[in-house]
Amino acid sequence: MAAIDRSPIYVQLADQLAERITSGEYEPGRMLPSEARLIAEFEVSRPTVRAAIGHLRSMGLVDSQHGKGSFVRRHDAPVVTIRRAVTQRGKVFTDDSLTPSEAPAVSRTQLHGVAAELLGRADEEAIVVDQLMADTCTGVRIAHRLFIPMDTAAQVPQLAEAPDAPVSAVYAALVDAGLTLSWTETVTARAALPDERAALGGGDGDPVLITRRVTADADGRPLILEELRISAAHGQVAFRIAPEKAPAARRKAGSV
Amino acid sequence: MAAIDRSPIYVQLADQLAERITSGEYEPGRMLPSEARLIAEFEVSRPTVRAAIGHLRSMGLVDSQHGKGSFVRRHDAPVVTIRRAVTQRGKVFTDDSLTPSEAPAVSRTQLHGVAAELLGRADEEAIVVDQLMADTCTGVRIAHRLFIPMDTAAQVPQLAEAPDAPVSAVYAALVDAGLTLSWTETVTARAALPDERAALGGGDGDPVLITRRVTADADGRPLILEELRISAAHGQVAFRIAPEKAPAARRKAGSV
DNA sequence: TATCATTTGTTCGTATGTATC
DNA sequence: CGATACATACGAACAAATGAT
Numbered sequence: 001m002a003a004i005d006r007s008p009i010y011v012q013l014a015d016q017l018a019e020r021i022t023s024g025e026y027e028p029g030r031m032l033p034s035e036a037r038l039i040a041e042f043e044v045s046r047p048t049v050r051a052a053i054g055h056l057r058s059m060g061l062v063d064s065q066h067g068k069g070s071f072v073r074r075h076d077a078p079v080v081t082i083r084r085a086v087t088q089r090g091k092v093f094t095d096d097s098l099t100p101s102e103a104p105a106v107s108r109t110q111l112h113g114v115a116a117e118l119l120g121r122a123d124e125e126a127i128v129v130d131q132l133m134a135d136t137c138t139g140v141r142i143a144h145r146l147f148i149p150m151d152t153a154a155q156v157p158q159l160a161e162a163p164d165a166p167v168s169a170v171y172a173a174l175v176d177a178g179l180t181l182s183w184t185e186t187v188t189a190r191a192a193l194p195d196e197r198a199a200l201g202g203g204d205g206d207p208v209l210i211t212r213r214v215t216a217d218a219d220g221r222p223l224i225l226e227e228l229r230i231s232a233a234h235g236q237v238a239f240r241i242a243p244e245k246a247p248a249a250r251r252k253a254g255s256v
Numbered sequence: 257m258a259a260i261d262r263s264p265i266y267v268q269l270a271d272q273l274a275e276r277i278t279s280g281e282y283e284p285g286r287m288l289p290s291e292a293r294l295i296a297e298f299e300v301s302r303p304t305v306r307a308a309i310g311h312l313r314s315m316g317l318v319d320s321q322h323g324k325g326s327f328v329r330r331h332d333a334p335v336v337t338i339r340r341a342v343t344q345r346g347k348v349f350t351d352d353s354l355t356p357s358e359a360p361a362v363s364r365t366q367l368h369g370v371a372a373e374l375l376g377r378a379d380e381e382a383i384v385v386d387q388l389m390a391d392t393c394t395g396v397r398i399a400h401r402l403f404i405p406m407d408t409a410a411q412v413p414q415l416a417e418a419p420d421a422p423v424s425a426v427y428a429a430l431v432d433a434g435l436t437l438s439w440t441e442t443v444t445a446r447a448a449l450p451d452e453r454a455a456l457g458g459g460d461g462d463p464v465l466i467t468r469r470v471t472a473d474a475d476g477r478p479l480i481l482e483e484l485r486i487s488a489a490h491g492q493v494a495f496r497i498a499p500e501k502a503p504a505a506r507r508k509a510g511s512v
Numbered sequence: 513t514a515t516c517a518t519t520t521g522t523t524c525g526t527a528t529g530t531a532t533c
Numbered sequence: 534c535g536a537t538a539c540a541t542a543c544g545a546a547c548a549a550a551t552g553a554t
Contacts, residue, residue: 007540008541009541009542010542012451015450018449018450022449033521034519035519036518036519040362044542044543045542045543045544046542046543046544046545047541048541048542048543050520050521050542051541053520054310056439056520058314058447058460058461059447059448059449059450060446060447061449064520064521065519065520065550066519066520066521066550066551067518067519067520067521067549067550067551067552068518068519068520068550068551068552069518069519069520069551070519070520075446077369077370077373078444081442084495084497085497108535115334117333123554140535170528182496182497183496184494184495184496184497185494185495185496185497186337186492186493186494186495187443187465187467187492187493187494187495188334188373188465188488188492188493189445189463189465189488190316190331190462190463190488191314191315191316191461191462191463192315193274193278193315193317194270194271194274194315194545199551204314205314205447206446206447207446207447207463207488209443209444209445210542211443213497222303232444232445232446232463235444236442236443236444237442237443237444237498238440238441238442238443239340239440239441239442239443239495240438240439240440240441240498241340241341241342241438241439241440241441241469241495243342264521264523265522265523266522266523290537290539291538291539292537292538300523300524301523301524301525302524302525302526303523303524303525304522304523304524306539306540307522307523309539319542320538320539320540321531321532321538321539322530322531322532322538322540323530323531323532323533323537323538323539323540324531324532324533324537324538324539325532325537325538325539326538326539357529380534472528
């Protein structure tokens with residue numbers, strides 16, 4: 001591999017291989033040339049070849065199997081679609097396709113970061129309920145986290161008594177308290193942390209999709225925050241969009 | 257570093273460092289111990305240390321700077337929030353915070369994959385309009401792609417004439433054609449490809465957030481597909497959730 | 513069942529280049 | 534200029550998984 005370019009050899013090699021993959025020359029499921037063949041074809045050392053393949057792995061383009069080879073990843077469509085809708089009929093807000101796969105863990109925390117911003121309560125205390133869920137059909141795992149600020153818990157005693165109740169019960173408690181609810185949901189993604197990869201599954205380079213639902217009262221005051229995390233390799237999130245009366249004003253970080 | 261664990265040394269090292277970072281012992285912005293110090297502290301070789309740090313980089317935990325050191329990444333909140341709402345007032349469906357930063361590129365393609373599924377038109381032809389947009393305030397770049405199936409173009413001649421019109425004009429044309437519109441939007445994410453990292457920005461390990469809006473007519477027949485891609489480091493997507501009358505039925509891949 | 517070639521995984525050592533301060 | 538620190542690249546050895554003989 002001649003150093004025509006000034007970019008590193010392993011990047012050039014990775015780009016060439018990525019080109020062959022995205023162009024379809026290397027079809028999904030097919031094995032890449034072995035390291036030995038790439039060493040011969042491009043006349044580089046093994047560490048260089050391995051660096052290039054490592055790069056392709058972190059881009060989610062290939063998947064290496066010990067003793068077999070590196071294979072072009074099939075980018076299957078996400079298996080699970082989480083439909084983020086709410087129903088108000090009969091005070092039921094259930095998503096029955098998800099079942100708990102572990103006992104919920106209740107703890108307390110000082111609100112900070114994104115959660116504090118979304119709840120509009122910096123440095124206040126909140127109850128946190130963590131629960132690992134699983135999709136009933138596919139077994140795909142989803143991490144669920146619920147933030148209940150202390151003043152919301154004070155306002156709705158049922159929440160303080162049983163914060164680890166099913167989500168539908170939590171919403172029902174809010175409605176029972178005479179509140180009129182509204183919801184805003186934000187979606188973001190980031191690289192998976194080690195423990196998330198272990199808990200949620202997903203291969204190297206698969207990001208984690210994070211969706212945060214803020215439930216507010218009629219005045220727009222945030223009441224609770226629900227957070228779902230799922231490996232983007234297995235799941236996606238779906239929304240039904242309804243036309244709004246007011247012009248859609250774009251919001252920036254900080255005002256969220 | 258004793259091999260108590262059976263996992264590779266560089267993974268153990270990466271996990272230990274990741275622990276120090278996520279626990280807050282290494283605060284954001286702070287420099288990691290240099291490679292030389294890590295070699296001394298953990299008594300491993302330089303390639304092992306570098307492999308561990310490379311791992312942290314691909315997880316988006318650290319950012320290495322040539323000649324200075326590796327630093328704990330500040331996970332700033334996304335700068336741009338794309339509010340995915342539609343307004344029907346005055347037939348305006350505009351998102352005026354985005355301005356084109358390049359001329360639109362119009363081409364044709366055979367529908368396949370996710371786009372074909374969402375449009376319910378496998379192997380049919382469609383007009384594709386690609387355009388790189390930028391957020392007016394921040395300059396954050398967003399890739400916009402619009403799919404117009406041929407039969408929709410035939411039904412709404414304005415689309416065939418000017419497929420590269422602003423999105424608001426495209427929606428206006430659909431309304432002018434007497435159609436009643438409804439929208440569903442799905443969000444997913446995946447690792448950034450090399451060209452996407454170049455076009456959209458974002459560091460190593462930052463995924464790309466992809467949101468796809470299907471516009472359908474009153475019968476639920478998909479008309480067009482709009483696709484936005486943004487680096488998850490810079491942007492997130494926000495939805496306003498309205499209660500639905502019917503119970504939320506979860507949909508699976510294949511029926512999307 | 514056992515052996516062997518192939519292939520990737522891990523780890524070491526070493527040398528040189530280049531950016532920063 | 535020199536010291537520090539990361540980036541790139543090569544070579545070598547052994548381990549471990551796989552599949553075929």
